[in-house]
Amino acid sequence: MHTVVVTAVSCLVAAVALVALAGQAVRGDRTVGAQLSAHAVHDASVDDAFYRCIDVQAHSLVTPGRTVALSTDNLADLVTMVKGFGSWVTVADPASRADISLTLRDDVPGPGACLGTQVVATSVGPDGRTTVRVGTGAQVAGQGPPPAPPL
């Protein structure tokens, strides 16, 4: 009798478990497939192009060995700068000692901007004159911000 019960329960447990796994596996595979939808790929491409653009612009403004301060006036812009070129810039500490201060200028119309955003460098020369330069070398047409990727 016990053998029959064990066999019956084994069949039940195995069947329920495998059916549940199979059902969820199908759902899971669809989730993976959704990453390849035209919409998802387009958004990812725009996001990628935006950050590559501001990276190139930052490279045009910061020569090797120069220390940088990232403007903290706008938290969103600070995060964007960190995401775009935070991995390679030489951050100064304290920020007041930086050779260059980098900020983002948003809502810039026309060419020369990355979805309407430009990287701007401000530096003070030995003569005390302040120089403001705008990043060059890349642009992405349109107005930002780029599509938000999943958090």
Next chain:
Amino acid sequence: MTTVLATLAAIAALSAAGSLPVAAAVGPRWFAVPTAPLTGAVLAAVAATASLTFGGALLTWFVGLAVVAALVVVTVWVLEPARGPWARPSTRGARRLTRSRKAGVVGFLAVVVSCGWSLRGLRSPTVGFDARALWVMRPGWFLQTHAQLLIDMKTRGLVLTQSAYPPLVSASAAVAWRITGVHTARLGVTTIAVLNACALSAAALALVELGRGVAARTGPDPLPGFPPPGDPVPGDPAAGGRPPWAPMVTGVVAAVLLVFVASGVTEPFLTNGYADPIWSLAAVGAVAFGLQARSGRSTRAAAAVMILVAGLSKNEGTVTAVALVALVGARSVGWAGLREGRRRWGPPVALAACELAVLAWWPLLMKAIGSRGASSSFTASTDVASRTSAVVHGMSPYLHVLVVALPLSVLGGLVLRAVRRRGGVGNDLWAWLALAVGLVAVGGALVTGSGAIGPWIRSTVHRITEYPILQGWWIIAVWAVVASSGVRGGPGGPAEHLPADRHAHQDGGPDGAAVPGPPVGASR
């Protein structure tokens, strides 16, 4: 160099660093293949920590650690040839291994192919928000000078408090960047995605091994006392009768299904550079090898690697990994071990102490240097009850797997307990304990954190519940394998005919102390 080639080169480098330690500790098992790059990633994380602690370039530390580990392994092999790769296992009963070997090969190939298919999301050039802001940005910091790295970690001007998160993901990407010269977020994402797949395939291969082990022990003519002393050749009943197909096939099928389930649970983060999948998948692997598979040298080593991967990847993983160290240690020692003295409990305790030391190094270092985000964010808020309620309500919709897993576990525990024991599968109470620990770790951080709970939950709940969800599905898959061996009636079927002492000897659950012995795992 294209991203594909650079990714292959990075994984090859990580695998090369981890291959000898894994060959020595895990042995010639299928799950050693994905464990090797993960071990290399652990070495990269330790190298990053050492680089930040003592100075010196990350790659110098990485290569140095890999060379030292390899020298230790070669020395051990020279001094103790019996532990070397040339010491071949007994071929006793080899002809009867055909079925088990076939299952091992088929299982490995099936898991690899399904993992590869699940990585097709990489065809989309997605880089996640946190990935770009932290996980594949910080590698650049690890490649800067020591003085600059300290500034990057400490200066308040950079605001991001997540900089203090454990280093494994970023360190692996940094090794990839340094070796290939390709410094792109994309390479970081692809390298992390492949490491995710390695953790996933290791956990899935544990199911394949479980199926083979259950088949070996529940065959028509199992040998009392199986497995024989020493790490056995899996499926080596050393007696007449071939292992039954059902548990082996179920193990392979469940492993493949688990890969697809896990891919769905972890996407899009599986392929966009986040650290949540790797710690979650590695924690599941740690439970699989450390708390469910039969305790042995290979499985303990694999569990140790998985624990370190989980604990060095993200804060939630660190908390969970510390708890897993305690659980695996408790299972390895058991009540019997406590009575038998230091010789019995010494090695597991020493291993646990080493794991804890490695896990603690990074967070202690963050405190010591005053890194951003290293200070406690615990709140003195009095609304703990409302935060707890928000956490419970926020997480609940994502934990529906428990509605299936819990009844299956109860039913299986009540009726199929003897079958499970006979198959040499650890008590799933261990797995439930590990699941609870993971939930408490994440839930506790949310409840005691200082961030606004509503937005925090909404923006992270689908990621931070990955581990308990995956653990729930793993428990279901294990019961599928166990139940498949109880389907047959007659000799070799349901286990109520087995001597009670043998059941106790093979159990590894909280209700019976684990007995040291060889793993179920299979050689190739």
